[in-house]
Amino acid sequence: MTAPLHDTGAAGAAAVDVATDVPGKAIEGRSPWRIAWIRLKRDKVALAGGVVVLLLVLVAAFAPLIVGLLGHPPNEFHEETIDPFFSTPKGSWGGISSDFLFGVEPGNGRDVFSRVVYGARVSLLVAFLSAVVAVVLGTVFGIVAGYFGGWVDAVVSRVMDLLLAFPQLLFIIALVSVVPNSLWGLQGSGVRMAVLIAVIGFFGWPYVGRIVRGQTLSLREREYVEAARSLGAGRGYILFRELLPNLVAPITVYTTLMIPTNVLTEAALSFLGAGVKPPTASWGQMLSKAVTTYEADPMFMIIPGVAIFVTVLAFNLFGDGVRDALDPKGSR
């Protein structure tokens, strides 16, 4: 989640003036978001996580540019870098050289650096978009269930229980094997990614839904909801203007913590062969290929593994920091 970073970046600079309350100047309120940003700025670990997240996003966004400058096209074979007898990369450390920054792939000599950079695209795209699907579904169902209660709540809650008990990994593997090669105007890997996003998002929404429902249950009893009703507000106004702004904080926290989980799910599925289709690069797929060669060429397993590790760790640290910053009763 980099959006809050940009949002509050400019506002944070003005915060110093607020504390001193200069007379004659228009008095600006310190919004809860600005206070959270000030607290987040003090949390160096979270900031470091945020910077890494930002870098990863930039790498994914500008993958063609980066690869153009520092690597080779991701699907280009370089058989001259491969030892024809053992089919492992020539040279030590998996063929790392100034030409191939992260070495080459055993067997066909594809540039590992380019494949890791392009793999970030797949990982982050699937993780972000499935988080968006989960957050949208979870927020809508959670807020409706929490606010209206009664049979609506009963139905939504049972559906959430059902989905949480569902073996999603097996379901996705089964689903991917029957999905046609072109769907919704997409081809090959595009179809697989769309399916991954839809399914990971669909099985993820109950987690968000439960949190939103619980929060809504407590928020709807606040007097400001009654105050809005006493002014003639309808349901839509109360749900989206009064309650939703108070749910943004827990939703943001949950989203930043859900993205790393989705990165791992995507990697696991690619590892199992249910992810994007080769030759599209993906970290999980590289790991799965490395299983057969890691004794001779451990670098080919270490590099995508570290990529996953760094991504997940950065998101988790950043997410924890966001949670501490948004929770006024936090221990830190």
Added chain:
Amino acid sequence: MTIPGQPSASPEPAAPLLKVEGLVKHFPITKGLLRRQSGAVQAVDGLTFDVRPGETLGVVGESGCGKSTMGRLITRLLEPTAGRIEFEGRDITHLGVAGMRPMRRDVQMIFQDPYSSLNPRHTVGTIVGAPFRLQGITPEGGVKKEVQRLLGLVGLNPEHYNRYPHEFSGGQRQRIGIARALALKPKLVVADEPVSALDVSIQAQVVNLLDDLQEELGLTYVIIAHDLSVIRHVSDRIAVMYLGKIVELADRSPLYTAPLHPYTRALLSAVPVPDPARRARRERILLKGDVPSPISPPSGCRFHTRCWKATEVCAREEPPLLTLRPGHAVACHHPEDGSDSGARGAVT
């Protein structure tokens, strides 16, 4: 708190602003899978009273006697189970959200807890400006200007327009709530425990603010409180509630000097007296036991389980709310002035 030239106890009563008849609210208690109704909390059980234009009606009673439920019924935040509510002669008992919307301009509410009645994610400007947005009104000079005028009116700095509720103290927050309630220039303001969450020193400020605003804007108040001294300070007439019923309804001074209902006497005797000499002399009535559950209220007079004057008739028959003296109604078989229910039968 009377508007000059509009004495509340005038012999020719003006048409009531709000007329409540036999108002009942039962909250159902459901049990089991099929949600069968197994009982009901009889929060409000048959209230009848009028509120005249320009007056302040105080409502007192112990916790759980149904005062707040009553306030939410007359502002139609709750759906009455039975009875009738008329505002300016118009029946508003069962109006829906859309039907009530135009009425909301005239009936507004001040809430008890200033920490929960303001949305922490909205600025003061958004909160006080919400009434205009929701009612689709553009005040003269724009919403911002009007909000700043309202903030000034309740004694806040209009410059604080862009601040958030957490930047204010409890008393200031309550003023924001008052500004919101007054935004649409209502005729009737229902204040549910407007000062009970505040410090005593701040209570006086807020009570005096309500007083001044009434004079300035010609407001009619229904003020709900459990603090008898606050009620005494602000009210023209006072209704005493016990377990969902009005037991006594009278002008302020007769109620405080010569209460007719034993419960009112007991309540008044509990008001702290700051003078030790007087404290020693006064009679203190201690009620025994707890307030009975409103799920299964006592038969007959609901107060008979704790009343020292109760007789057999009290457990059997429910006393009606009768006007014993002009402007002084009481629901008791053995009122404090000595007239008994037998004798009263002839009077009424």
